[in-house]
Amino acid sequence: WKKRKKKKRRTRTKSRAKLNPLLDWTYDDVWSYIRINSVPYNPLHDRGYKSVGDTLTTVPVGPDDPERSGRFKGLNRTECGIHAHLAKVKKMKEEAKLRGEAFEGPKLPCPDCVELDET
16 A cells, blocks of 8 residues: 555546546455445455465465465565566666667557656
């Protein structure tokens, strides 16, 4: 939740607007809403999986354990790293700028990585 405090409710780039309407909701807030409004959810949550990832690295956790503590068990991480390259590319761009060189970043097919062209 610490990282969420740094996030903004709304952000805008050249090509998209991003809204985070549930930014201030806690884990309990989400589950309260799900129950009150009969929202369908993954049945693995009933078996102790607070955060559902892939089969090999996700395990059920206890009721008092942190939400993402069952993700990537034994790998000392809670995120998959699929977008970790964004920070690397941004650093490469900054370094090229310091050297006075033009920078052309990689073109990636991921729709969440559109920000590469906008940083």
